[in-house]
Every structure is written in C-alpha cells, then in structure tokens.
Amino acid sequence: MSTSISLSVLFLLFLLQSPLPSLSTNSEGNALHALRTRLSDPNNVLQSWDPTLVNSCTWFHVTCDSNNHVIRLDLGNSNISGSLGPELAQLTHLQYLELYNNNINGKIPEELGNLKNLISMDLYDNKFEGNIPKSFSNLKTLKFLRLNNNKLTGPIPRELTHLKNLKILDVSNNDLCGTIPVDGSFGSFPAESFENNALNGPELKGLVPYDFGC
Numbered sequence: 001m002s003t004s005i006s007l008s009v010l011f012l013l014f015l016l017q018s019p020l021p022s023l024s025t026n027s028e029g030n031a032l033h034a035l036r037t038r039l040s041d042p043n044n045v046l047q048s049w050d051p052t053l054v055n056s057c058t059w060f061h062v063t064c065d066s067n068n069h070v071i072r073l074d075l076g077n078s079n080i081s082g083s084l085g086p087e088l089a090q091l092t093h094l095q096y097l098e099l100y101n102n103n104i105n106g107k108i109p110e111e112l113g114n115l116k117n118l119i120s121m122d123l124y125d126n127k128f129e130g131n132i133p134k135s136f137s138n139l140k141t142l143k144f145l146r147l148n149n150n151k152l153t154g155p156i157p158r159e160l161t162h163l164k165n166l167k168i169l170d171v172s173n174n175d176l177c178g179t180i181p182v183d184g185s186f187g188s189f190p191a192e193s194f195e196n197n198a199l200n201g202p203e204l205k206g207l208v209p210y211d212f213g214c
C-alpha cells in the first residue's frame with residue numbers, strides 16, 4: 001500500500017516538473033524568433049515576425065513546405081545587422097539560407113553544419129569574421145556556397161573537398177590564408193572564386209602544408 005502511494009506521489013511530482021508540451025513544439029518558430037532578437041532591423045523587414053503566432057509560415061521572408069517546416073529564409077538586401085546564433089541549426093528542413101548583402105558581423109556559427117538539407121547558403125557581402133567552419137563538410141546536399149566579400153580568416157577547410165554536390169563556391173574578397181584545395185569539386189572552381197585573399201595559390205600536395213603562411 002504505502003509503496004503504491006509513494007509511487008503515485010513521485011509520478012505527480014514528475015508531471016509537475018515536466019515542461020508544458022506547447023512550449024517545445026515549435027522549435028523552428030523559436031529559432032526564428034531568437035534570430036530576430038539578435039538582429040537590428042532599421043528597415044523593419046522583420047515586422048511580420050510575430051512570436052505569438054502558432055507557426056511562422058505566414059511571416060514575410062519565410063517559406064515553408066506543405067508540412068509547415070521552414071525551407072527558405074530570404075533576407076538578402078535587407079539592411080539587417082547583428083550576428084547569427086547556434087539556434088539556426090533548429091531549422092533542420094532549411095534548403096535556402098539567403099542572408100547576402102547585409103551588415104551581419106561576428107562568426108559564422110559552426111552549428112550551421114547541422115542543416116542537412118541545405119542546398120544554398122548565401123552569406124556574401126556582410127561583415128562575417130573568423131574561420132569558415134569545418135562542419136560545412138556535413139552539408140552533403142549543398143550546391144551553392146557564397147561567402148565572398150566578408151572578413152573571414154584562416155585556411156579553407158580541406159573537409160570541404162568532400163562536398164560532392166557543390167557547384168558554385170565563392171570565397172573571394174576575404175582574408176583567407178594558406179593554399180587552395182585541388183581535390184573533388186575544387187578542381188572545377190575558377191580562380192575568381194578565390195581572388196583577393198592572402199592565399200598562396202593551388203595546393204602542391206605533399207610538398208607544403210596547406211595552412212602554410214596562415
């Protein structure tokens with residue numbers, strides 16, 4: 001008897017301590033709202049991003065699929081500033097991350113490497129600094145990666161040569177160092193993709209470490 005009573009009490013305590021389900025169901029909306037709070041938005045392009053709405057698919061610049069999963073974020077040319085955070089990795093269905101031509105600064109979160117369905121990442125013409133995350137090598141469906149015209153430093157991660165679907169890469173106009181990879185799809189990218197950096201030209205494999213001069 002007393003055992004079953006104390007078990008019931010334990011179960012009640014467990015119920016009381018569990019978070020309400022409604023607070024955890026909309027992780028994609030929460031991620032977008034977190035992004036909004038990080039950004040400064042002088043032109044009010046994020047005005048429709050109302051966190052009290054059940055789903056974010058009605059917000060401007062957000063596109064969802066038929067299951068109400070966010071598949072596009074279109075915030076290019078929006079005059080937004082601030083930095084990105086790790087919560088963007090919650091947008092697990094995202095295919096297009098379009099943030100080009102803004103004033104976004106800070107590091108590119110390595111968590112963006114968790115966006116397994118990404119087809120296009122356009123972060124060009126911003127003020128991003130720090131390294132190109134090695135985690136981008138997990139973006140197996142990525143076709144377009146444009147990081148040009150930022151303030152990125154460090155070497156081009158060799159792991160990116162594993163991206164078999166990459167069609168367009170542009171890292172020009174940054175402060176990258178070391179040598180340019182030659183393996184995989186890097187064999188087909190034009191020299192313009194790499195110009196205006198502190199890069200030392202194509203990698204001479206086995207002769208010099210790729211991050212020589214970094």
Ligand SMILES: *[C@@H]1O[C@H](CO)[C@@H](O)[C@H](O)[C@H]1NC(C)=O
Nearest residue numbers: 040041042043078079080081
């Ligand atoms: C961008 O925002 C700044 C304020 O941060 C403003 O002065 C400027 O006019 C805006 N530019 C455009 C093109 O709207």
